[in-house]
Amino acid sequence: MPRSHSHLPRLFVEADLGAGGILTLGKDQSLYLAAVLRKGVGDEVVLFNGRDGAWLCRLTGDSKKSVTLAVVELVAEQTKPSDLWYGFAPLKSERLDYVIQKAVEMGVGTIQPVMTQFTQVHRLKTERLSANAVEAAEQCEVLSVPLIAPEIALGHLLDGWQDAHGDRKLIFADEGAASSSPVVALEQLRGQRLGLLIGPEGGFSDEERRKLHALPFVVPISLGPRILRADTAAVAGLAVIQAIIGDWR
Structure with missing residues (x-):
């Protein structure tokens, strides 16, 4: 049975997303993950950018000023933009x-x-x-x-x-x-x-x-x-x- 990721925090980012990538978040999102949600090294989140689908990512650094994440795997294909x-x-x-x-x-x-x-x-x-x-x-x-x-x-x-x-x-x-x-x-x-x-x-x-x-x-x-x-x-x-x-x- 496929693993559910609905319980994980989801964040929108501007950066490109792809397997093997390394991403550094800005101050506000880093503070949100590290201080508000208290996420640390090894914890997982889902990132999306409106282009590349949703990706499971794992924290590799948890500074409140600059969280870094490794892009692990695609968990949802990108949907087609609505025309409405x-x-x-x-x-x-x-x-x-x-x-x-x-x-x-x-x-x-x-x-x-x-x-x-x-x-x-x-x-x-x-x-x-x-x-x-x-x-x-x-x-x-x-x-x-x-x-x-x-x-x-x-x-x-x-x-x-x-x-x-x-x-x-x-x-x-x-x-x-x-x-x-x-x-x-x-x-x-x-x-x-x-x-x-x-x-x-x-x-x-x-x-x-x-x-x-x-x-x-x-x-x-x-x-x-x-x-x-x-x-x-x-x-x-x-x-x-x-x-x-x-x-x-």
Whole structure:
């Protein structure tokens, strides 16, 4: 029976990974392993970089400033990056962290902040978004960390959508639509490249909704009879896409 490595700490690194390699971690990750987790020489961890799969590594040096590891063996093949695009209006503090983490867990390939008329947050720390994506990938054994795309105004996103995304359809969670099942609308998109757009807490403005409904590549869907918070709508929208026409099938 294959040995399980799910109990081992997992860390994302930028360096290349391959059998026989020797890796030296930076100060923060070294401190985390040696001081926080109290890992020492001979202990094992799993490293991944989004390119080479997941590798079992063994500590050969445990300085709190500079942990060194020997790359031992491949324990999981690299997964193909997801093509699912996810755009959202940024939320405040912990709820923003939650949205990023859940998008990673739900199999998104690109995460793009979209500034709308009622967006609550107008200054984003890209480093924090990336750190949250990496942390979620480490915790959930995701090998392909999503790309964090630069923030963009909704109008610019829609005007340049076909140039940037080609024939990708944009699923629009329309809080103003009559309650209905999204199943039929989504089944018609089977096999196509997809994006999901979730609005801010206050919803899209009337002008924004009119523009979205007028565009041929936009597919409005309802997420049911209840008003959902933006972070809940994100999880619900990604879940129905993955369950009906995505990688849950």
